Amino acid sequence: MNAPDRNIRPEIRQLDEAAVNRIAAGEVVERPASAVKELVENALDAAATRVDIAYADGGKTLIRVRDDGHGMSAQDLPLALSRHATSKIDGTDLLNIRSFGFRGEALPSLGAVGRLTLTTRTTGEEGATLSVDGGRIGAVRPEAAQYGTTVTLRDLFHATPARLKFMRSDRAEAQAIADVVKRLAMAEPYVSFTLSDVSNNEARQIFRADAAQGALFDALEERMATILGREFTDNALRIDAEREGLHLTGLAALPTYSRGAAVAQYLFVNGRPVRDKMLLGALRAAYADVLSRDRHPVVALFLNCDPELVDVNVHPAKSEVRFRDPGLARGLVVSALRHALAGAGHRASSTVGGAMLGAMQPQGTPQRYQMDRPSGAAIRSAYQMQAPQGLAEAPALWSEPQGVSARHDAPVDGPQEAPLGAARAQVHENYIIAQTTRGMVIVDQHAAHERLVYERLKRQRAENGVASQALLIPEIVELSAHETAHLLELAPDLAALGLVIEAFGGASIIVRETPAILGQMNAAGLLRDILDELADLGQSQSLEARIDAVLSRMACHGSVRSGRVMRVEEMNALLREMEATPLSGQCNHGRPTYVELGLDDIEKLFGRR
Numbered sequence: 001m002n003a004p005d006r007n008i009r010p011e012i013r014q015l016d017e018a019a020v021n022r023i024a025a026g027e028v029v030e031r032p033a034s035a036v037k038e039l040v041e042n043a044l045d046a047a048a049t050r051v052d053i054a055y056a057d058g059g060k061t062l063i064r065v066r067d068d069g070h071g072m073s074a075q076d077l078p079l080a081l082s083r084h085a086t087s088k089i090d091g092t093d094l095l096n097i098r099s100f101g102f103r104g105e106a107l108p109s110l111g112a113v114g115r116l117t118l119t120t121r122t123t124g125e126e127g128a129t130l131s132v133d134g135g136r137i138g139a140v141r142p143e144a145a146q147y148g149t150t151v152t153l154r155d156l157f158h159a160t161p162a163r164l165k166f167m168r169s170d171r172a173e174a175q176a177i178a179d180v181v182k183r184l185a186m187a188e189p190y191v192s193f194t195l196s197d198v199s200n201n202e203a204r205q206i207f208r209a210d211a212a213q214g215a216l217f218d219a220l221e222e223r224m225a226t227i228l229g230r231e232f233t234d235n236a237l238r239i240d241a242e243r244e245g246l247h248l249t250g251l252a253a254l255p256t257y258s259r260g261a262a263v264a265q266y267l268f269v270n271g272r273p274v275r276d277k278m279l280l281g282a283l284r285a286a287y288a289d290v291l292s293r294d295r296h297p298v299v300a301l302f303l304n305c306d307p308e309l310v311d312v313n314v315h316p317a318k319s320e321v322r323f324r325d326p327g328l329a330r331g332l333v334v335s336a337l338r339h340a341l342a343g344a345g346h347r348a349s350s351t352v353g354g355a356m357l358g359a360m361q362p363q364g365t366p367q368r369y370q371m372d373r374p375s376g377a378a379i380r381s382a383y384q385m386q387a388p389q390g391l392a393e394a395p396a397l398w399s400e401p402q403g404v405s406a407r408h409d410a411p412v413d414g415p416q417e418a419p420l421g422a423a424r425a426q427v428h429e430n431y432i433i434a435q436t437t438r439g440m441v442i443v444d445q446h447a448a449h450e451r452l453v454y455e456r457l458k459r460q461r462a463e464n465g466v467a468s469q470a471l472l473i474p475e476i477v478e479l480s481a482h483e484t485a486h487l488l489e490l491a492p493d494l495a496a497l498g499l500v501i502e503a504f505g506g507a508s509i510i511v512r513e514t515p516a517i518l519g520q521m522n523a524a525g526l527l528r529d530i531l532d533e534l535a536d537l538g539q540s541q542s543l544e545a546r547i548d549a550v551l552s553r554m555a556c557h558g559s560v561r562s563g564r565v566m567r568v569e570e571m572n573a574l575l576r577e578m579e580a581t582p583l584s585g586q587c588n589h590g591r592p593t594y595v596e597l598g599l600d601d602i603e604k605l606f607g608r609r
Contacts, residue, residue: 029109031167032059032156033176038106039151040184043067046149049211050192053181056199058173060156060164068148072120074128077140080118081108081132107151111135113163114156120149134158170199178206182227183273185209186266186300189223216249224251224300228264232257232298237344239301241336244328245309248336250301254344255290256585256592257298264298269310269321271302276320279303282330286337289548290583291590299337303329342582346419346594419579420594423571430562432571439598445571446562447587448578454552454588455581466547468498468513475511476504477524483531484509490530497547499526515547552588 029035036053043051046069056062072080110116111132121127127145131138157163167173178195185193185207195207209226212219217238225233236251250268267279279301287297311322323329416422420443421436432443479487484507487494491501498515511523566574578584578593587593 029106029113029156031176032063032173033180035059035063035110035114035153035156036065036177037180037184038110039063039065039153040181042106042151043069043149044184044188044191046070048148048191052194052196053177054196054198054203055174055177056197058167058170059177060167060170060173061154062198063153063156064150066148066150068146071122071148072118073122073125074140074142077118077120077128077130078137081111081116081130081137110153110156111137113160114158115154117152117154118149119143119145119152121145121147123147174206181207183266186223186227187268187271187273187302189219220249220251220300228298228300232264236298237340239336239340241332241339243332243335244325246303246305246329246332248301248303248332250299252301252337252340253298254347254585255287255295255297255341255583255590258291258295258590259298260295262296265296266300268300268302269312270304270307272312272321274321278323278326278330279333282333283337285330286334286341289338289588290341290586295590301333303333344585345580345582346578346584418575420575423568423575426566426571429565432566432574434571434575436596439596439600439602441575441594441596443575443578443594444587444592445564445566445574447591448574448584448593450556451584451587451593452574452577452581455583458548461547465496466498467516468495468500469516470513471511471523475523477509477511477527479507479509479527479531481507483507486531486534487527494530499523501527517547556588 029038032055036055036059040051040053043065046067048067048069050068052066054062054064107116107118112135115131115133117129117131119127119129127143128140129143129145130140157167174197181193181195185191189212192211193207193209194205197204197206209223212222214222217240221233221236224236232253233251235257236253239248239250239252241248262280265280265283267274267276267283269276269279283297283299283301291297309324311324416435416437419436420441421434423432424435425433426445427433430445432441432445434441434443484503487501487509488503494501498513498517499511500513501509501511504510509527511527514521514523585593
């Protein structure tokens with residue numbers, strides 16, 4: 001790189017309007033999906049009840065967004081293509097933003113890098129159209145048009161060809177467009193959306209979501225079933241919590257319905273899709289106790305508050321937000337999710353049973369038939385006729401077959417009507433077979449007891465606190481003045497977890513006591529981990545997570561081991577405790593503790609249905 005010539009003074013000049021718009025487009029319009037996002041948000045701000053999106057070649061050659069919103073007048077069209085011209089705010093209060101858009105940059109930015117055509121009609125006026133090509137605005141012309149607005153963008157980035165080199169394949173860009181549309185469709189369940197690929201002059205519908213009906217949660221579940229599938233809504237918990245002006249609603253999946261990557265985590269703030277690292281950190285913290293590190297929860301959460309409590313003007317694409325009280329928002333997400341997961345009790349994902357059925361392959365192709373349900377008297381008579389020779393004269397030994405005894409007055413080992421039923425057998429010294437009124441349950445005794453012991457240990461910790469041990473030689477940790485001040489603010493919270501720290505002159509901290517449960521440990525390393533988490537998320541869970549990890553290991557070693565033969569009474573006691581213990585549907589690592597099979601499913605395996 002050549003050094004600048006200090007003898008030549010650079011001249012300060014005003015950039016022309018076209019250059020300014022192309023620079024703004026570089027911030028606002030990163031790829032075709034960014035253009036779709038801006039245009040669909042404009043449609044939603046216009047009170048549209050239907051939005052139709054079409055694209056060709058991954059959005060590189062064509063993007064068209066049509067809505068039935070309130071439209072614009074012919075006089076408004078030139079102004080709409082001027083930078084920082086908007087109908088959504090008056091500029092007096094940038095902290096009271098109640099719309100998706102507010103900067104007035106999207107349309108002029110798109111017009112600066114592509115060929116843009118606006119066609120619109122509003123109530124009581126004729127339709128009008130206006131085109132702009134590479135920043136050059138044409139004249140307003142009359143146009144026959146439906147009520148609402150249609151924005152057509154062709155040849156995106158033709159005015160900045162270098163940008164085209166950074167575009168990905170048509171398929172990748174099309175996938176990004178679909179993701180943007182689906183996120184906005186989640187935010188607006190009462191609006192209809194369609195997305196079509198019109199490449200090669202062939203219209204192919206990619207996505208459709210009709211306007212949902214009913215109350216908020218019913219509409220939300222209907223929309224989520226359309227986008228994420230019915231399996232998600234069947235295995236999701238409703239979230240509804242409020243604290244100091246913040247209101248959190250949405251759906252959060254059970255831990256046993258998780259993903260191998262964080263690709264299904266949808267977060268919204270005042271209806272705006274965001275990717276906020278603080279909220280994502282809160283999500284990880286809420287599920288930390290029920291999922292292993294390589295699994296990720298599936299959620300769709302909506303955080304609503306007064307616009308003055310959150311700043312959305314911190315990112316050109318408006319994908320990040322800043323809360324006035326980030327700790328309050330984070331705490332609400334963590335506590336609401338943990339409360340909902342605990343309230344789910346022993347419930348596990350229904351997909352676990354489906355996966356088990358998929359793994360079972362019946363031998364041959366049996367002829368299916370409808371199984372009759374004879375009466376108890378008919379069963380006794382039939383079994384008496386089928387009795388082996390020598391037992392026909394002893395009906396008492398044969399008339400009550402074991403498989404149907406629950407239908408009569410014979411005693412039952414445990415309540416079948418209980419959610420997890422009555423224990424019937426133990427196989428391979430690890431799996432409990434229980435019979436329910438609807439089918440059967442198979443329980444992994446070690447995984448189930450591990451969760452029960454872990455929850456018991458956590459309750460004891462909450463009641464009695466974390467015991468600490470004084471260090472024979474206190475450890476001195478050298479930090480920066482800022483880091484020291486930050487840690488000392490947290491000293492009371494750390495002491496409650498067994499870590500006692502004090503200031504030690506200058507920028508040093510002395511560690512006098514550590515949690516006894518952690519044994520010998522690197523105090524300096526722990527403090528630096530806490531500081532890193534504070535810098536990243538604004539709050540640290542490092543110490544608590546380490547203690548929980550130790551409790552989890554203790555629970556694993558202290559639980560019923562695989563290979564131990566259990567009596568019926570012990571098996572039933574385990575089932576009853578599972579029903580009464582939060583989170584018992586999954587072990588400490590997020591794996592299911594039991595699988596449930598309905599009687600109908602079992603009969604299908606044998607061709608009886």
